[in-house]
Amino acid sequence: MIHAASRQRNVIPGFTLTMGFSLLYLTLLFLIPVGGLLLYTSLMSWEEFWRAVSHPQVVASYKLSFTASLIAASINLVFGLLVAWVLVRYQFPFKRIVDALIDLPFALPTAVAGIALVTLYASTGWVGQYLNLFGIRIAYTQLGVVLALTYIGLPFVVRTVQPVLEDFEAELEEASSALGASRLTTLCRVIFPTLLPALLTGFALAFARALGEYGSVVFISGNLPYKTEITPLLIVAKAEQYDYNGAAAIGTVMLLAAFVMLLIINFLQWWSSRRFSH
Amino acid sequence: MPSFAKPIKKLLLATAIGLSVSLPNVQAESVSLLNVSYDPTREFYREYNDWFANHWKSEKNQAVTVRQSHGGSGSQARSVIDGLDADVVTLALAYDVDALRQRANLIPENWQERLPGNSSPYTSTIVLLVRAGNPKNILDWDDLVRDDVEVITPNPKTSGGARWNYLAAWGFALEKYGSEEKAFEFVEKIFENVPVLDPAARGATNTFVQRRIGDVFIAWENEAFLSVEQLGRGEYEIVVPSTSILAEPPVTVVDVNVDRKGTREVAEAYLEALYTNDAQRLAGKHFYRPSNPVIAAEFSDRFPEVNFFTIDEVFGGWEVAQNAHFNDGGHFDRILENIANKRR
Numbered sequence: 001m002i003h004a005a006s007r008q009r010n011v012i013p014g015f016t017l018t019m020g021f022s023l024l025y026l027t028l029l030f031l032i033p034v035g036g037l038l039l040y041t042s043l044m045s046w047e048e049f050w051r052a053v054s055h056p057q058v059v060a061s062y063k064l065s066f067t068a069s070l071i072a073a074s075i076n077l078v079f080g081l082l083v084a085w086v087l088v089r090y091q092f093p094f095k096r097i098v099d100a101l102i103d104l105p106f107a108l109p110t111a112v113a114g115i116a117l118v119t120l121y122a123s124t125g126w127v128g129q130y131l132n133l134f135g136i137r138i139a140y141t142q143l144g145v146v147l148a149l150t151y152i153g154l155p156f157v158v159r160t161v162q163p164v165l166e167d168f169e170a171e172l173e174e175a176s177s178a179l180g181a182s183r184l185t186t187l188c189r190v191i192f193p194t195l196l197p198a199l200l201t202g203f204a205l206a207f208a209r210a211l212g213e214y215g216s217v218v219f220i221s222g223n224l225p226y227k228t229e230i231t232p233l234l235i236v237a238k239a240e241q242y243d244y245n246g247a248a249a250i251g252t253v254m255l256l257a258a259f260v261m262l263l264i265i266n267f268l269q270w271w272s273s274r275r276f277s278h
Numbered sequence: 279m280p281s282f283a284k285p286i287k288k289l290l291l292a293t294a295i296g297l298s299v300s301l302p303n304v305q306a307e308s309v310s311l312l313n314v315s316y317d318p319t320r321e322f323y324r325e326y327n328d329w330f331a332n333h334w335k336s337e338k339n340q341a342v343t344v345r346q347s348h349g350g351s352g353s354q355a356r357s358v359i360d361g362l363d364a365d366v367v368t369l370a371l372a373y374d375v376d377a378l379r380q381r382a383n384l385i386p387e388n389w390q391e392r393l394p395g396n397s398s399p400y401t402s403t404i405v406l407l408v409r410a411g412n413p414k415n416i417l418d419w420d421d422l423v424r425d426d427v428e429v430i431t432p433n434p435k436t437s438g439g440a441r442w443n444y445l446a447a448w449g450f451a452l453e454k455y456g457s458e459e460k461a462f463e464f465v466e467k468i469f470e471n472v473p474v475l476d477p478a479a480r481g482a483t484n485t486f487v488q489r490r491i492g493d494v495f496i497a498w499e500n501e502a503f504l505s506v507e508q509l510g511r512g513e514y515e516i517v518v519p520s521t522s523i524l525a526e527p528p529v530t531v532v533d534v535n536v537d538r539k540g541t542r543e544v545a546e547a548y549l550e551a552l553y554t555n556d557a558q559r560l561a562g563k564h565f566y567r568p569s570n571p572v573i574a575a576e577f578s579d580r581f582p583e584v585n586f587f588t589i590d591e592v593f594g595g596w597e598v599a600q601n602a603h604f605n606d607g608g609h610f611d612r613i614l615e616n617i618a619n620k621r622r
Contacts (some may be wrong), residue, residue, distance in 0.1 A: 017466070037545060059613065115484070122489045139489075140474050219481065222474040223433060226618035233477060237435040240352045241605055 037255065040248035052249040057225050058234055064142060065231040066257070069210035072149035076206045077199060082156025087158070088165040102159070105152050114219030117148055121220070140222030145230065148216040153206030160202035163197055196272045204265040211258050306588075308341040309381035309544050314364035316438070316527070317353040317480055318501050323368070329560065330551055334544065342544055350478050357534065358384065365536050365545040365603035368529040370438040372589075373596035375528050380612070384534045398526035398550035400566035403584055404446035406517040407495040407502045408457070414493045418519045419450040422494060423467035430485055430492035431468075435603055436477040441604060443496040448524040448603075449592045453521060466613045470620070498525060499581070500565035524586040 037136035039047065052058070089097055105113065121128040121138040128139060138144050168191070176186040214232040221228040232255055315323060327344040334342045340564075347354065347362070351370035358364045359382045369375050408416050414427055432440040445467060450463035452535050474491060476482040479501065486495040487509045495552040499506070502516045529549050536542040550591045551557055558568040562577040574581070593599035601611045 052606075056618075057611070060618075118489065122491070124490050140491075218477050219484075224472075224475055224476060225614040227621070233436075236477065237433070239356070240436045240601070242356075242381060243606065246606065 004106050037251050041252045042247055044245045044249060049249050052246040053253045058250060060226045061229050061231040061234050064145065065211060068142065068145045068149055069207050072210050073079060073203050073207035075150050076153045076157045077203045080154060080202060081161055081199060084158045084161040084165055088162060102155050105155055110152060110215030113151055114148060114216030118220040139220050142228055145217055145228060146218040147219050149210040149213060152213055156205040156209065157202030160198045161195060162257050164198040168194060192260065197269045198213050200265055201267040204262055208258060208262060241274050298572050308591045310343045310345065311365040311539060311541060311545055311548060312345045312363055313368060314347045314354050314358055314362060315368040316354060316370045317348050318504065319368060320348050322492050322561060325559050326557055329556060330548055333551060361533055364531060364532050365541050366531050366549055370527050371596060372528050373600055376528055385530055386533060389530045390528060393549060394553060395569045396526050397528040397530055399529060399569055400561035401569060402523045402525040402566055403500045404442050404496060404525060405499045405502050406519060407505060408499050408515050408517055410513050410515060412515055416494050416517055423464060427471055428473055428484055428492040429468055429471045429494055429495060431472060431496040432482040433475045433477055434481050434610055437479055439479040439498055442523055442525050445589060445593060445599060449523055449587050450521045452592065462609060466616055469613055470617055487517055503565035518584055523587045524588045558571055
């Protein structure tokens with residue numbers, strides 16, 4: 001018994017050291033900033049807090065930020081899966097280059113992305129001028145916000161689904177069709193359940209990333225209050241008038257809302273992996 | 279090993295002795311300042327810093343390096359409040375500088391009286407930038423409320439420069455139509471014509487120049503000149519309105535920082551020298567209006583006469599203007615609400 005216990009303790013070498021370091025790391029990078037946010041918020045009375053977070057202009061921005069982020073993450077869910085599928089299942093020229101390009105939104109400064117997108121999609125831009133003929137306006141509308149958020153969220157779904165798809169055993173598909181399943185059945189009952197947890201993770205990451213995005217959106221949205229103004233911009237506006245409490249209050253609301261949504265997605269993921277693992 | 283350890287030891291010893299001997303002089307030989315400024319002063323201070331380095335060298339025989347930091351005026355002020363080691367700040371509006379006193383007690387209450395002209399060695403004003411040939415025939419503030427005119431200005435909530443724009447229009451309407459209510463309606467009509475509200479002046483310039491959106495861009499005079507000179511000569515024209523606000527971008531030494539670093543003397547000299555004839559000419563060259571009337575006269579063909587009003591005269595100073603207009607629940611918030619309700 002004693003022997004076994006001491007061995008177990010040794011499974012991770014230097015457990016105390018690594019754990020201590022991890023805790024310190026998380027505290028410095030994450031807990032202290034978030035704690036500061038909550039501290040600033042806690043300095044306000046309930047009425048002040050409520051007034052700051054429930055102003056119609058702020059509420060309009062929540063609606064835009066959450067809806068646009070959800071739409072963008074959903075678009076990425078569908079097309080990210082498609083891209084991952086193509087990259088894993090097919091061979092084509094320049095595949096490696098295309099594969100590398102997927103990560104571009106991670107590396108490119110988001111302001112550059114915003115400026116590039118607005119240059120393309122403004123009604124005088126290369127793409128925008130043709131869309132304009134059909135009465136479709138993207139830059140300086142809510143569509144523009146969705147476009148920017150879709151762009152920055154693209155890699156998340158692709159990169160989470162890709163490895164799962166690569167590990168997927170072709171034998172399972174063969175077995176499925178050998179047992180007489182149609183293509184659709186194979187897709188729905190065999191492939192999709194395996195991918196679902198990864199898809200949900202990618203969706204959650206893309207969604208969370210979109211909620212916090214500032215740099216690219218401010219260039220393409222037009223930032224009209226009540227219309228195309230995202231919540232992060234309002235937080236900046238509050239800080240700009242030295243209203244740190246107000247900025248922290250809105251930040252706290254965003255944090256809580258995002259936390260709840262991510263929790264739901266995590267629960268779905270847990271549920272789906274249990275539901276489909278047998 | 280010992281064969282070259284000895285010479286190294288000797289060398290170290292010699293260096294140590296040398297350092298200790300020259301140490302008292304090191305501080306006097308060179309000094310470095312950090313000037314925290316806002317965006318469009320970049321070119322002006324680049325040239326001024328070289329001039330000042332020569333000036334200081336010949337006067338005190340000391341080398342001075344001035345490092346610059348540029349950004350939005352409000353966020354620059356916040357950086358200094360949060361601990362950026364600025365010796366001097368040269369920002370877009372007194373409200374941002376005063377925040378150094380209010381939020382962090384870095385400067386004394388009378389900071390703005392320490393240098394001439396409300397501590398603003400150069401001034402500017404708010405003008406209207408239009409496209410070549412002035413196709414919409416925009417001549418004054420009145421034309422900005424017309425239904426067929428699209429106006430570009432940054433958001434006064436996030437941009438210090440845009441607050442000057444807003445107050446310039448308000449002051450014009452107040453004088454012309456005689457009441458606060460009329461001025462409110464006037465400014466509301468202008469913002470109804472704003473299709474894109476950029477967070478900062480640089481972004482708004484892009485919208486107007488690169489995206490080619492809008493018929494008129496409300497801008498600081500010096501930035502309007504920069505746009506005309508750098509971004510497209512012959513593509514834009516500056517329309518100077520009949521009445522406008524005197525924009526006073528103030529400068530100050532950051533007392534707490536210079537006293538800690540022992541740089542007060544050179545920092546004060548750096549700001550005082552902004553009022554010398556040479557520096558005033560440099561300001562004029564970079565499209566700021568020199569505060570010295572004699573030097574300003576040399577640039578009279580560049581800067582047409584405007585009927586100026588100041589923020590103190592019309593609005594009772596920045597503190598009051600900020601509270602009444604731009605803080606939460608102020609006039610600007612109500613203007614946005616009204617516009618949103620109309621569009622609904």
